[in-house]
Amino acid sequence: GESVGLHLPTLSVQEGDNSIINCAYSNSASDYFIWYKQESGKGPQFIIDIRSNMDKRQGQRVTVLLNKTVKHLSLQIAATQPGDSAVYFCAENNDNTDKLIFGTGTRLQVFP
Amino acid sequence: DAGVIQSPRHEVTEMGQEVTLRCKPISGHNSLFWYRQTMMRGLELLIYFNNNVPIDDSGMPEDRFSAKMPNASFSTLKIQPSEPRDSAVYFCASRTRLAGVSEQFFGPGTRLTVL
Numbered sequence: 670g671e672s673v674g675l676h677l678p679t680l681s682v683q684e685g686d687n688s689i690i691n692c693a694y695s696n697s698a699s700d701y702f703i704w705y706k707q708e709s710g711k712g713p714q715f716i717i718d719i720r721s722n723m724d725k726r727q728g729q730r731v732t733v734l735l736n737k738t739v740k741h742l743s744l745q746i747a748a749t750q751p752g753d754s755a756v757y758f759c760a761e762n763n764d765n766t767d768k769l770i771f772g773t774g775t776r777l778q779v780f781p
Numbered sequence: 782d783a784g785v786i787q788s789p790r791h792e793v794t795e796m797g798q799e800v801t802l803r804c805k806p807i808s809g810h811n812s813l814f815w816y817r818q819t820m821m822r823g824l825e826l827l828i829y830f831n832n833n834v835p836i837d838d839s840g841m842p843e844d845r846f847s848a849k850m851p852n853a854s855f856s857t858l859k860i861q862p863s864e865p866r867d868s869a870v871y872f873c874a875s876r877t878r879l880a881g882v883s884e885q886f887f888g889p890g891t892r893l894t895v896l
Contacts, residue, residue: 715885767837771824
């Protein structure tokens with residue numbers, strides 16, 4: 670199961686640097702957001718989530734920032750490693766529905 | 782836990798043939814989702830079930846597509862007849878719906894090629 674391919678925006682970073690992946694969401698009523706990582710041949714894998722009553726949430730090497738004013742979400746990866754190379758998707762949801770709406774994705778390439 | 786299980790992993794068929802994709806959700810999860818992923822349209826929700834009941838099938842492309850969930854541990858997505866434009870990776874995901882939305886766990890996907 671390969672992810673969406675040729676036309677994805679791509680972020681190239683050097684190993685050890687920090688990465689910032691951005692996402693603009695569409696629905697101002699969305700109140701729950703998730704970042705997924707999809708490696709080649711695999712399904713999307715949960716990384717971190719955040720609710721709209723928060724601006725920032727930290728995990729292990731990852732931080733999600735939420736700016737509701739401009740409907741913007743970002744994923745920061747500290748000390749990027751080759752294993753972080755993948756396609757990253759943001760997804761949004763509101764409590765009125767069970768659906769997740771996925772963004773188009775960003776390909777992260779880590780080079781030595 | 783084995784995670785979400787999908788079969789087959791790869792399917793190649795000829796136009797007009799019936800295709801059945803299978804999904805076993807994570808034990809104890811009561812919501813199941815079918816997605817399609819293509820280069821052009823990204824990841825799209827086709828249909829989802831809560832407690833084995835179809836809740837929203839508005840993403841199903843057309844009548845050629847149908848999905849069932851006869852019990853809590855099994856779901857199928859059927860395409861009949863298949864067409865080349867159905868070629869895509871189909872993902873199944875499951876989750877436990879508690880007080881609100883929680884993370885969905887995705888299966889490895891089925892890559893479908895219709896010739």
